[in-house]
Amino acid sequence: MPNRLRFAPSPTGALHIGGIRTALYNFLLARQKGGQFILRIEDTDQNRFVPGAEAYIIRSLEWLGLQMDEGPVSGGLYGPYKQSERLLMYKDYATKLIDEGKAYYAWDTAEDLEAKRQSVQDHSFKYDASVRTHMKNSLSLSGEEVKTNLEADLPYTIRLKVEPGQSIIIQDKVRGEVVFDSTELDDKVLFKSDGFPTYHLANVVDDHLMDISDVIRGEEWLPSTAHHVLLYRAFGWEDTMPTFSHLPLILKPNGNGKLSKRDGQKFGFPVFPLAWPSDNPAESIEGFDSYGFEPEAVVNFLALLGWNPGTEQEIFSLEELIANFDPEKIHKAGARFDFDKALWFNQQYVHKLEFSDAEERLRTQGQALGFDLNAGDLVGAFRLLQPRVSLLKEIMPLAYYFFTDSIEFDNEEINKKWKPEVAPVLEKVADALQNVEPFNFDVAGAAAKEMINSSGVKMGLVMPMLRAALTGTMQGPDVFAIAEVLGREKTIQRFRDFAKR
Numbered sequence: 145m146p147n148r149l150r151f152a153p154s155p156t157g158a159l160h161i162g163g164i165r166t167a168l169y170n171f172l173l174a175r176q177k178g179g180q181f182i183l184r185i186e187d188t189d190q191n192r193f194v195p196g197a198e199a200y201i202i203r204s205l206e207w208l209g210l211q212m213d214e215g216p217v218s219g220g221l222y223g224p225y226k227q228s229e230r231l232l233m234y235k236d237y238a239t240k241l242i243d244e245g246k247a248y249y250a251w252d253t254a255e256d257l258e259a260k261r262q263s264v265q266d267h268s269f270k271y272d273a274s275v276r277t278h279m280k281n282s283l284s285l286s287g288e289e290v291k292t293n294l295e296a297d298l299p300y301t302i303r304l305k306v307e308p309g310q311s312i313i314i315q316d317k318v319r320g321e322v323v324f325d326s327t328e329l330d331d332k333v334l335f336k337s338d339g340f341p342t343y344h345l346a347n348v349v350d351d352h353l354m355d356i357s358d359v360i361r362g363e364e365w366l367p368s369t370a371h372h373v374l375l376y377r378a379f380g381w382e383d384t385m386p387t388f389s390h391l392p393l394i395l396k397p398n399g400n401g402k403l404s405k406r407d408g409q410k411f412g413f414p415v416f417p418l419a420w421p422s423d424n425p426a427e428s429i430e431g432f433d434s435y436g437f438e439p440e441a442v443v444n445f446l447a448l449l450g451w452n453p454g455t456e457q458e459i460f461s462l463e464e465l466i467a468n469f470d471p472e473k474i475h476k477a478g479a480r481f482d483f484d485k486a487l488w489f490n491q492q493y494v495h496k497l498e499f500s501d502a503e504e505r506l507r508t509q510g511q512a513l514g515f516d517l518n519a520g521d522l523v524g525a526f527r528l529l530q531p532r533v534s535l536l537k538e539i540m541p542l543a544y545y546f547f548t549d550s551i552e553f554d555n556e557e558i559n560k561k562w563k564p565e566v567a568p569v570l571e572k573v574a575d576a577l578q579n580v581e582p583f584n585f586d587v588a589g590a591a592a593k594e595m596i597n598s599s600g601v602k603m604g605l606v607m608p609m610l611r612a613a614l615t616g617t618m619q620g621p622d623v624f625a626i627a628e629v630l631g632r633e634k635t636i637q638r639f640r641d642f643a644k645r
C-alpha cells in the first residue's frame with residue numbers, strides 16, 4: 145500500500161510554525177516513501193472559522209516548497225478535500241453506528257449539561273456509561289419517546305457509546321506504547337446539532353476514506369487518539385488503521401511552556417511562516433517571509449526542531465531531508481525555539497545564494513531605498529556584503545555608498561580618530577592608484593600600503609580614514625575590496641575629497 149500522508153489543519157487563523165513543522169514531517173515521509181502528500185482542510189468548527197485562513201495555509205506550503213499532491217487546489221481522486229464539502233457523508237456514518245448500537249442520539253440541551261456539571265463535585269462531569277442512563281438519549285428514553293423526538297425534529301447530537309473496561313493500546317512511533325482505559329473516556333459527541341460532524345468523526349472517516357497510512361500530528365491530539373481507535377473498531381476498520389506519530393511541542397525560547405501565537409510579538413520574532421497584514425496595525429502579523437528569511441532555511445531549521453538524524457550535520461537541502469528523515473528519531477521532549485539559531489540557518493543559506501537568486505529582491509529593495517542602481521556595481525556589492533549578513537535584506541542598506549556620491553559621514557566617530565597628517569597621505573594614495581593595473585583588491589591594495597608605509601604616518605591612522613572616505617563610516621569590509629567594487633575613478637575622487645574636508 146502506498147504511503148499517503150495528510151496535513152489536516154483547521155482554518156482558524158494564521159498557521160503557527162508548529163503547524164508548519166507538522167506539515168513538513170508529513171511531506172518528508174510522503175516523498176521518502178514515494179507516496180502522496182495531501183492537504184485536507186478541517187473546517188467543521190463553524191465558530192472558529194476565519195476567512196482567509198485556508199488561502200494563507202496554502203500560500204505558506206507553497207512558499208516553503210511543500211508541494212501538495214492532492215488538496216483543495218489541485219484536487220485528486222479522494223476529494224473533496226474540505227470537510228465542509230463532505231457533510232452529508234459524515235451523517236451517514238454516524239447513523240450507521242446508531243443502527244449498529246455503537247452510537248446514540250442525545251437530546252440533552254446545553255442547559256441540561258451545565259446543570260449536571262454544576263451538580264458534580266469539582267465540576268468534572270463526564271458523559272459516560274455511568275451516567276448515560278440518567279440523561280436524555282436514545283438509550284435511556286423509551287422507543288416511543290425516541291420516535292416522538294425524532295419526528296419533532298428536536299435538535300440532537302450523536303454520541304459514541306464507549307463501553308467501559310476495554311484497553312486501548314496505541315503503538316506511537318514517537319512515544320512508544322501508549323495505553324488508555326476506556327473507562328476513563330467519555331461518550332464523545334460525533335455529530336453536532338448544527339449539522340456538522342465533530343473533529344473526531346470527520347477526522348477518522350476521512351483518514352479511512354482517503355486511505356491515509358500514517359498520521360503525524362501534534363501531541364495535543366494524543367488523548368483523542370483513544371477515541372479514534374474506538375471509532376476504527378466501531379466501523380470495523382481496525383485492520384487499515386494508520387500508524388500514529390505525535391510530535392513534541394515547540395517551546396518558548398526560555399523553555400517555559402509552549403511557544404504560542406502571541407510569543408512572536410512578545411519576543412520580537414516571527415512565529416508564522418507568512419505575514420498576515422491587517423488594517424489594524426496591532427493585529428498585523430509578521431512572518432518569516434516579511435522578516436527576510438529564505439524559505440529553504442525555514443524548512444531546514446524547522447526540520448531540526450524536534451528531529452535529527454543522529455549525526456553532526458545541520459545543513460540539509462529538502463532532498464537530503466527527504467532521504468534522511470526518520471519518524472523513529474523524532475524526539476519525545478519539547479524542542480526549544482531559538483531565534484538566533486534560526487538566523488544562523490538563514491545566514492548559511494544567504495551565504496550560498498547566487499546573484500541570480502538575489503538580483504530581483506536586491507533591485508526592488510534598492511529602488512525602494514531610492515538608490516540609483518545604474519550608478520554602481522550591484523553584483524560586486526552583493527558579493528562583497530553577502531558574507532557579512534544573516535538576511536538578504538540587510539545588504540542594500542549597507543551598500544548605499546556604491547549607489548550615491550553624496551556620502552553621509554559619521555562625523556562624530558571620524559573626528560575622534562582624525563589626525564591632520566593623514567590628509568596628505570590620502571592625496572598620495574590617490575596619486576599612487578592613478579596608474580596601477582589592474583585596479584583590484586590585491587594590486588591597488590599593495591600599492592596603497594607601500595605608499596602609506598613610505599609616508600611615515602601609521603597605517604592604523606590612515607586605513608580607517610580610507611574606509612571613511614569611501615563609505616562614510618569606520619566599519620565595513622576591507623578598504624580595497626570596497627575600492628575594487630567602487631572602481632578607480634570614484635575611489636580616487638573620494639580619497640581626494642575627503643583629504644580636503
Ligand code: GLU
Pocket residue numbers: 151152153154186343347360361362365
Ligand atoms: N484539524 C486538526 C488540527 O487542526 C487536525 C489534527 C490531526 O491531524 O488529526 O490540528
